[in-house]
Amino acid sequence: xxxxxIPLAGVIGSPIAxxxxxxxxxxxxxxxxxxxxxxxxxxxxxHLPDVLRALPKAGFVGANITIPHKEHVIGLVDKxxxxxxxxxxxxxxxxxxxxxxxxxxxxxxxxxxxLQSAGWIAGAGPAGVLGAGGASRAVIVALLDAxxxxxxxxxxxxxxADALREEFGDRLRLFDWDDAGAxxxxxxxxxxxxxxxxxxxxxxxxxxxxxxxxxxxxxIVYSPLQTPLLVAAQQMGCRTVDGLGMLLHQxxxxxxxxxxxxxxxxxxxxxxxxx
Ligand code: ATR
Numbered sequence: 001x002x003x004x005x006i007p008l009a010g011v012i013g014s015p016i017a018x019x020x021x022x023x024x025x026x027x028x029x030x031x032x033x034x035x036x037x038x039x040x041x042x043x044x045x046x047h048l049p050d051v052l053r054a055l056p057k058a059g060f061v062g063a064n065i066t067i068p069h070k071e072h073v074i075g076l077v078d079k080x081x082x083x084x085x086x087x088x089x090x091x092x093x094x095x096x097x098x099x100x101x102x103x104x105x106x107x108x109x110x111x112x113x114x115l116q117s118a119g120w121i122a123g124a125g126p127a128g129v130l131g132a133g134g135a136s137r138a139v140i141v142a143l144l145d146a147x148x149x150x151x152x153x154x155x156x157x158x159x160x161a162d163a164l165r166e167e168f169g170d171r172l173r174l175f176d177w178d179d180a181g182a183x184x185x186x187x188x189x190x191x192x193x194x195x196x197x198x199x200x201x202x203x204x205x206x207x208x209x210x211x212x213x214x215x216x217x218x219x220i221v222y223s224p225l226q227t228p229l230l231v232a233a234q235q236m237g238c239r240t241v242d243g244l245g246m247l248l249h250q251x252x253x254x255x256x257x258x259x260x261x262x263x264x265x266x267x268x269x270x271x272x273x274x275x
Contacts, residue, residue, distance in 0.1 A: 197227035222246070251263075
């Protein structure tokens with residue numbers, strides 16, 4: 001890339017039309033007065049290797065990666081950061097001027113920043129995690145690194161939770177899916193990482209009666225912004241943190257590396273993402 005080249009970035013997934021990332025990065029580019037473009041790219045898994053190798057040659061400085069490529073992309077790049085290796089998935093690629101591709105995962109970072117910006121404290125007590133899929137892995141790694149004393153985990157399919165405990169060790173304590181309500185009794189933080197509660201999906205039906213009033217409840221689902229879980233937790237008097245903030249915060253490190261300035265997560269970018 002020469003000095004006069006306009007830096008390009010984008011998000012690669014399939015489907016991609018509903019991604020909010022172009023609005024987020026587009027807002028920051030114009031708010032900061034930076035040259036650059038950020039576009040959605042619909043790429044199928046069979047084309048991903050060729051597309052990745054072509055992008056640096058076309059002026060791209062990096063890309064976000066989303067469903068269904070987050071795990072698969074790890075095996076297609078030149079370098080993988082430690083946290084992306086631990087999570088086993090990547091969401092942010094950075095291309096060197098020589099075309100070398102580094103894969104990082106900023107989902108866990110975004111998750112923790114979102115909670116901390118609402119005054120959350122990792123050491124306050126155990127964190128209860130509902131779900132043991134791909135998103136759960138990023139949340140678990142982030143919570144462990146942030147210093148939560150214990151993670152209580154339950155998942156509909158018990159074997160997936162067992163596998164996470166095997167991998168991430170004895171700071172994880174498992175509960176059966178049917179005992180999710182009892183699990184909440186012990187939690188200072190509650191996180192939904194399942195797709196339940198998302199528009200078009202059934203609600204997450206968990207009994208909140210035993211939830212402490214000073215617990216912080218968050219959902220990685222951000223459509224709708226106020227999921228049934230968050231609404232119910234608010235009614236219990238708990239502090240809630242919606243999932244849009246995680247999406248905004250995970251975008252910060254990529255933007256900074258590609259375009260050279262650290263953007264703010266503020267009301268304006270929230271509005272842009274929701275527009
Ligand atoms: P992601 O990468 O978004 O986490 P995933 O790996 O498919 O997606 O995981 C989806 C999570 O939502 C899993 O924890 C899944 O539970 P299972 O492991 O039992 O499939 C959970 N989930 C999805 N639909 C569910 C439902 N109807 N009831 C309970 N859990 C559900």
